[in-house]
Amino acid sequence: MNIVFLTHNKQRKIVDSLMKKTPHTVLGYEPVIRGTTVTRILEHHVPHCVVICDDVAEKEGVTKADVITLLHARRPALRIIVITKDQSLGNLSFLKENAVNDVLETLDELPEILDDPMSASVIEDRIAAIIAAQEAAAEAEHEQEIAEAQTEHIPVDLSFPAVSAISFDMDSVQRIEEPEPKIIEKLTIGIAQLQHHNGCTHTAFELAALLKEKKVPVCIVLADNQTFHNLAVFHKLDPETSKEGLKVSGVIVYPFEKLEMAKQNYDCTICDFSFLREEHRKAYEAMNEKIMLCSAAEWDIATTMNFINYVDDISVRKITYYFPRVSRKKFIGINKQLLKAGCIAYRLHTSPDWISPCAENIGVYYQLIGKHRLNNVKPEKSRRLFRK
Numbered sequence: 001m002n003i004v005f006l007t008h009n010k011q012r013k014i015v016d017s018l019m020k021k022t023p024h025t026v027l028g029y030e031p032v033i034r035g036t037t038v039t040r041i042l043e044h045h046v047p048h049c050v051v052i053c054d055d056v057a058e059k060e061g062v063t064k065a066d067v068i069t070l071l072h073a074r075r076p077a078l079r080i081i082v083i084t085k086d087q088s089l090g091n092l093s094f095l096k097e098n099a100v101n102d103v104l105e106t107l108d109e110l111p112e113i114l115d116d117p118m119s120a121s122v123i124e125d126r127i128a129a130i131i132a133a134q135e136a137a138a139e140a141e142h143e144q145e146i147a148e149a150q151t152e153h154i155p156v157d158l159s160f161p162a163v164s165a166i167s168f169d170m171d172s173v174q175r176i177e178e179p180e181p182k183i184i185e186k187l188t189i190g191i192a193q194l195q196h197h198n199g200c201t202h203t204a205f206e207l208a209a210l211l212k213e214k215k216v217p218v219c220i221v222l223a224d225n226q227t228f229h230n231l232a233v234f235h236k237l238d239p240e241t242s243k244e245g246l247k248v249s250g251v252i253v254y255p256f257e258k259l260e261m262a263k264q265n266y267d268c269t270i271c272d273f274s275f276l277r278e279e280h281r282k283a284y285e286a287m288n289e290k291i292m293l294c295s296a297a298e299w300d301i302a303t304t305m306n307f308i309n310y311v312d313d314i315s316v317r318k319i320t321y322y323f324p325r326v327s328r329k330k331f332i333g334i335n336k337q338l339l340k341a342g343c344i345a346y347r348l349h350t351s352p353d354w355i356s357p358c359a360e361n362i363g364v365y366y367q368l369i370g371k372h373r374l375n376n377v378k379p380e381k382s383r384r385l386f387r388k
Helices: 009-019 037-045 064-074 089-097 107-115 120-150 160-164 200-213 225-234 256-265 278-285 301-310 328-340 359-369
Strands: 002-006 025-029 049-053 079-083 102-104 182-184 187-193 218-222 246-248 251-255 268-275 289-293 319-324 344-348 372-374
Touching: 002 009, 002 037, 009 025, 009 107, 037 064, 049 064, 049 107, 064 079, 064 089, 079 107, 089 120, 102 107, 187 200, 187 278, 187 359, 200 218, 200 251, 200 268, 200 289, 200 359, 218 225, 218 256, 225 246, 225 251, 251 256, 256 268, 268 278, 289 359, 319 328, 319 359, 328 344, 344 359
Parallel strands: 002 025, 002 049, 049 079, 079 102, 182 372, 187 268, 187 289, 218 251, 218 268, 289 319, 319 344
Antiparallel strands: 246 251
């Protein structure tokens, strides 16, 4: 069987060593995918089989998925073998649709598979196993939600006597622990506030800057049209023509009408809801992660207390509460009451630059984004969104 390999040049010695153990012939290597690759494979090499590896470079906007689709369409009988670490439901389903049954994780498996092809049932079984695992996880999460709903939480008491009574270890409240990551295809983060001017937009840009630094495709959506208008005007742009998106310090910002588009096209979408209005509650509740910025001022604290104790249309205990501009001692008093009520809260510090979060805030944001792992985000040593 004559084979063409789409792989990085550094893999050639490994492939040559493996192929010497087989009766098959290597016709050539394509280290880079570009617009002419499919034509070169079909008209220049004319192989019986094409092996496509994860590490092949992509140029001119042509991807491995494009090559697989075109090869299958132009020559359905051509055997395609894919070597990839991406064993996600989306990738496996795509390969199945294009009649790619041989999906390996390492090159070492190749010699055996060349002579003993995988059947379509193998990839179908993998897909079924992933779906079953997802359904089981969803069912377990649903059962946990039911159990949490049936739990009787102590009502939040943020009165002055309750907040001022410190009778436990102050350091234990702000202990930072490494969260276990949960695999997720797309991450959405909603940021809202119960009182005005608590820093929703500032927090959104800090989070976006942190994710951008970690090579995560991220954008910000502004629910408040006036804020989007002011942002465009400040940068001397026409607000109307900027509705397709404007770039601020390397981060793309969209108006609220582009929310669904953003969720489809970016790995992480941060939606700044600003003051939580009734018309935005459903969208806020749908976010994977929800942040609520709360004022610790005596004249505002009752709003937070009433929200946690009496709001029924939002899962208030799935929200992370951030308190900016509050002393450590006062925050610990507040947090003591929130912990009793089953809520999670953190204290935010003031960052000198809104696109460069301070070290204290990085630790806080890590608790949020470190809980997730995106399938297509591949840092050098870990696929977590953030590493200490």
